[in-house]
Amino acid sequence: xxxxxxxxVNVGLAQYAPAWLQRQASIDKLIDIIHAAANRDVQxxxxxxxxxxxxxxxxxxxxxxxFDASEQKLxxxxxxxxxxxxxxxxxxxxxxxxxxxxxxxxxGIMERPRNRGGHSLYASRVCINADGSIASVHRKLVPTYExxxxxxxxxxxxxxxxxxxxxxxxxxxxxxxxxxxxxxALYAQxxxxxxALWPGSAANTTDVSRFIALEGRQFVVSVGAPMRSEDxxxxxxxxxxxxxxxxxxxxxxxxxxxxxxGNWLLxxxxxxxxxxxxxxxxxxxxxxxxxxDVSGHYARPDVFSLQLNRQRxxxxxxxEE
Numbered sequence: 001x002x003x004x005x006x007x008x009v010n011v012g013l014a015q016y017a018p019a020w021l022q023r024q025a026s027i028d029k030l031i032d033i034i035h036a037a038a039n040r041d042v043q044x045x046x047x048x049x050x051x052x053x054x055x056x057x058x059x060x061x062x063x064x065x066x067f068d069a070s071e072q073k074l075x076x077x078x079x080x081x082x083x084x085x086x087x088x089x090x091x092x093x094x095x096x097x098x099x100x101x102x103x104x105x106x107x108g109i110m111e112r113p114r115n116r117g118g119h120s121l122y123a124s125r126v127c128i129n130a131d132g133s134i135a136s137v138h139r140k141l142v143p144t145y146e147x148x149x150x151x152x153x154x155x156x157x158x159x160x161x162x163x164x165x166x167x168x169x170x171x172x173x174x175x176x177x178x179x180x181x182x183x184x185a186l187y188a189q190x191x192x193x194x195x196a197l198w199p200g201s202a203a204n205t206t207d208v209s210r211f212i213a214l215e216g217r218q219f220v221v222s223v224g225a226p227m228r229s230e231d232x233x234x235x236x237x238x239x240x241x242x243x244x245x246x247x248x249x250x251x252x253x254x255x256x257x258x259x260x261x262g263n264w265l266l267x268x269x270x271x272x273x274x275x276x277x278x279x280x281x282x283x284x285x286x287x288x289x290x291x292x293d294v295s296g297h298y299a300r301p302d303v304f305s306l307q308l309n310r311q312r313x314x315x316x317x318x319x320e321e
Contacts, residue, residue, distance in 0.1 A: 006283040007166025009193070012042035013223045013276040015200075015255040015269060020054040020231050023082040023090070027052065030107075031097045033275065038101035040277050043130075043165050046106040048225035048255075049173050049197040050123050053082045053110060057199075057227060057250045058242055059146040071238055076150065078237045083112035083121055086137065091126065099132030104164050106171045108197045110151075111139065115314045120152045125171050125197055127162055135162050140173040141182065155313040161189040167219075167282060171195035177208050183216065185308050187295040192218045192260075192285045200224030200251030202268035213258035217288040219265075219280050220258045226272055227251040260288035 014033050019025030030052065037045050049055065056079060058064065064072055084090045091109075098105050104127070111124035123140040138158025143151040159182065162169045170191035176182050177196045186194070194212060198204045205222040213220040227250040232242050257266040257278055265278055292298050 006281060006286070008279055008281050009165040009167055010041050010043045010277060010279050011193075011221055011257070012037045012040065012045040013221060013255040013257070013266070013269075013278075014045055014047045015223065015225060015253045015276065016047075016273045017226050017228075017231050018051050018054045020227070020233065021078060021082050021236055022233065023053040023084065026054070027090075027093055030094055034094070034097045034101065034103060034105070036275060037277070038103060040275065042103060042275075042277055044104045044106070044169070044193075046171075046195045046197070046221055046223045047108050048223050049108040049125075049199050050110050051108045051197075051225060052084055055199040055225070055227070055251070056147070056150045057246070059149055061245050061247070062242070064146060064149050071241070072149075074237050079110065079150065080112060080119065080121065083110040084124075085112045085114065085118070086126070086134070087114050091128070091134070095128055095132035095134070098128055098130065102130045104128065104130050104162075104169075106169075106195045106197070108173065111137065113139075115312065116152065117315070121150060122154050123147070123151050123173050124154070125158065125173050127169070127171065129162075130164075136160050138171070138173075141176055141179065144175045155311065156185075156309045157312040159185050159308060159310065161186060161191050164193075167193040167280075169193050169195065171197065173197050174199065174204070177212060181306060183212065184295070184306055187216055188306065190295075191216060192282065193280065194218055194220045196220060196222040198222060198224040198254065200226055200253050202252060202254030202256075202270050205254040205256050206268050209256055210258045210262045210264070213260060214262035215294060217260045217292050217294075218285055219260060222254070222256050222258075222268075224254040225251060226253045260285050
């Protein structure tokens with residue numbers, strides 16, 4: 001009798017505050033987290049949304065919608081200066097640390113891409129392979145509410161999955177996880193281990209994590225970062241004003257893991273920073289797909305179909321005469 005062996009993977013949830021709005025200090029902190037995760041045999045690590053160099057929390061408590069406000073221009077200029085330009089090699093130290101430990105990473109960044117002129121920001125999810133190469137970059141499709149004051153709208157270029165450690169891995173940013181067609185595009189590609197990146201709140205992660213796990217009959221790993229007013233560094237522009245106006249707790253983390261049956265493997269964590277490590281067994285996916293597979297035996301492609309445009313959006317396309 002042949003015994004079937006199913007894939008198993010150790011995932012790490014990096015619930016840590018970045019060095020807020022400080023790119024190099026945040027990179028240094030992430031490299032330390034990668035080394036710590038390697039000591040715990042993590043194979044796939046995940047951060048929160050916009051972790052490098054941080055989520056624009058000030059938008060919600062500084063009247064950011066006031067047009068032409070000088071303080072908003074100052075904060076935005078600093079945010080741009082600390083954002084990540086992948087083409088400039090900003091992620092190379094992180095990629096090297098991952099390659100050292102043969103670890104994959106799902107990373108949330110503020111991307112400042114050259115192909116959009118280099119002066120606009122996108123909330124991007126970067127998947128980095130265990131050899132340190134970048135597998136994909138997905139720019140958030142729709143910034144949510146006040147995020148539109150800082151971020152541009154992304155595209156479908158990075159709506160893809162990756163074969164990591166025997167699992168088919170997908171990932172979305174924040175409220176993209178509520179978009180039925182975005183989820184369906186990933187289900188259709190075979191996703192069975194989904195990473196959901198959030199700014200950092202159990203209010204966001206609690207309901208949707210279990211829902212996606214039940215709908216997709218897959219593991220769902222949600223990661224958020226804690227953020228407190230005391231994390232606002234003195235060196236930041238308008239630091240005193242930000243600390244005065246900010247609530248004491250801006251985000252409580254909320255990282256969690258739901259199994260393919262929708263039950264918690266790790267309930268939402270709201271007590272500060274930490275690295276949470278779990279082993280996931282693919283057999284549980286196969287068991288739960290017995291009664292529901294939304295892109296397989298429970299799909300009706302003769303009735304419903306979905307088109308995905310993966311073209312990277314940009315203003316200028318050079319054509320040779």
